[in-house]
Amino acid sequence: MEVRINNIRKEFDRFAALNDVSLNIASGELIALLGPSGSGKTTLLRLIAGLDFPTDGKIFFGDEDASHHSVQDRHVGFVFQHYALFRHMTVAQNIGFGLKVRPSASRPPKTEIKKRVSDLLDMVQLSGLENRYPNQLSGGQRQRVALARAMAIEPRILLLDEPFGALDAKVRKELRRWLREFHDRTGHTTVFVTHDQEEALELADRVVVMSQGKIEQVGSADDVYDRPQSPFVFSFIGESSHLPVEVKDGTVLFQGEPIGLSEGANTAGDLFFRPEDVVLTDESQALSGKVTACRRLAGTRIAEIDIANNGHAPFHVEVEVPLHAPVELGAEARFRPTRWKIFNK
């Protein structure tokens, strides 16, 4: 099911949690809503589900305007952050609930419900646990029961709110891979919310980066990491440093001096670069600063460099250096970004 979100605005007590958000989700896509807390990602998910209603804007499921449909009529599968399993019901009763509460005209017979439940348990690899109660399950098992319960109603789209947030690191990795396989097998349009960029980049077809109630960028993992379109995305995803620069006559100037980089139009803004996109150099046209710390990071070494700022607090940047490079604490280091982006002030 294709989902279109058109110019959505959501206010809570006149505070805009979402501001003019539009997004098209293709059928069968696996989308991650990524952002820090308060960015509006969970609000957007709840609006799609119909758990909250927008102050302005429309949501389409296919060609159907779903904006005014109640949550019950939207047929979305929603997996809650803390799973929200019904604790007085067994696993089987939890999964069968969505079928049991249908109006009698469309409710499947009991034997059919039982069969569907057992199929779903197979699918989430929990056969044999149908008579357990939620508090007798591990976190990962609860998560899968919640997913099976959401799938039981044959949802048009599947929505997951921080699906791995409450799990420990190891289970989280396993379930992540498992969810990807599950998605590829079932082909459901799936949207999940996360604040963990590793999770979003690894799992999603496309990542929607959000900040302060707005979408900053939508794109594949490569797009958002290699071609960030805003200072926020550049600094939120991966590691990065930035320095204030000017561009004059095609040359990038830092503190009035050329640093060996060229750019088209004249402008003033922030120069962003990642630690790994830097080379050490002996040339005079380069950035230079004092190495204040050096730390080993897996196969590489990261140098922290302070660049003097006319008596103000120095600029602090991080640069990846080869393991064999001669970097000493307190020594001068000269370097130049190889890939960078300047965002206008």
Place this chain on the structure above:
Amino acid sequence: MSDNRRTFRNPADESLVTKILLVGLTLVFLAFFLFLPLVSVFVEAFREGWVTYEEALVEPDAWAAIQLTLTVAAIAVPLNVIFGVAAAWAIAKFEFKGKAFLITLIDLPFSISPVISGLVYVLLFGSASVLGPWLKTYGIEILFAVPGIVLATVFVTFPFVARELIPLMQDQGTGDEEAALSLGASGWQTFWYVTLPNVKWGLLYGVLLCNARAMGEFGAVSVVSGRIRGLTNTMPLHVEILYNEYNMVAAFAVASLLALLALVTLALKTLLELRFGAGAAGGRH
């Protein structure tokens, strides 16, 4: 587009009509079962004006009942405070076998009819018992005298203080006490300077409820007192006597004092809960 707002209702919410109906229903229910009875006490008490009301309270038998009620509470409440603190110390600060059973025993008086609470002392000290006549030869009267009333009151108010302190002190654990002891404080110093300040609001809460019940107890006291006017008549018993004599204004005048006590208790209790949260109000009663 702003019509979005109109159609929306949170799925975890009832409609406004349902809410109004439910609130209305509970208000009617409470009017009949809480508010009207309370209001009627004061209306009946002042039916014949302030002067009659005052006369009913300063009348010697009423005055004696007030004094006896205060005396009984002044003995019973401190006794149960000492017990409550001791029991809570033993139960909350130590791990021992049979703890759960001990807590059940402490709760026992809550589930016993007040009449039975009085009856057990009648059987123990009555004329048909072994103990009663024996004590009488030494001039000690328990039944139909103040000691019996105190005993029955202690029985029915037995769990109140312990019930508040035990969960509170269990939540606080033993870390503070161990720290104080490691700093060289004695056991008593630890109790006075560390434990007691930590539980003082919970203790006050328990004392409040214990006192309300002690002053208001009727069934148990009625069985052991003998209702001797001016001697073994507490306020609740005096209310009964006046009521049965159809002296309604006087009955309700004395009752209004007890109702006032209940209101003050509730107000203080609410105040404690607001200021110190559920921590001050651990127990159910």
Place this chain on the structure above:
Amino acid sequence: MTASATASKAGWRVKQPSIIPGFGLTLGFSLAYLSLIILIPIAGLLWRTAELGWSGFFAILTDERTIRALYVSFGTAFAAALINVIFGTILAWVLTRYRFPGRRLIDAMVDLPFALPTAVAGIAFASLYAPNGWVGSLFMPFRIAFTPYGIVIALIFIGLPFVVRTVQPIMEEIDREVEEAAATLGANRFQTIFQVLLPGLTPAVLTGFALAFARGVGEYGSVIFIAGNIPYVSEIAPLLIVIRLEEFNYAGATAIATIMLLISFAMLLVINLIQAWSRRRYGNV
């Protein structure tokens, strides 16, 4: 028991070792006080009953007046607890979910039956629900006071806070997500309340019912004024104990008291079983 008795056997200890002092003193005092005030008097009651022998005991219990009194006590307490379960649950819901003027006041007033002396409640209800009272006159010619209905009215008042205060904290803990989950699965509000929320509240509601019922069976002060106390019709078991005592029929009083006591213990057991069952299945109460 003293602290020195702790390490009687290696590997099996009455008490876990602790550096905190005062275990022997506080537990010793608590047990002594508990025994003197509660256990010995109750044991005395049971001893007296044992002296009656089975035939004597059964003769009293099978007396028509005893049976009727127990029937009235249990029947009215059951009816009142049932009504309290319905209205108490609604009241708890209104107090936890809705915000309206006066909510705080109502929340505080729910505890009035705990704080108001039973005799005061008794005369207030009796005059209010009497045929010429404010409320009683509304329902004429149907008589409330001085019939078993009057007893139910008084017991609703007495039992209400037990249900509300047991259910309310569990309601406050309900996660909104659970209700939203039900809605996303297609359940309407009615289905969510009756299939998801209420079953989750069952242990608390049952506990509240049992507490209100147990209290209602033993209640005396608030009932005797409104009951009319007509033998075989509106005479409650605790009143019959008092009547037997006034007739110096100790055997009669003792036997009725014992059977009520045993039923109280059974109720206590039931409450504990409900809580244990709920803890085992749902992880908490």
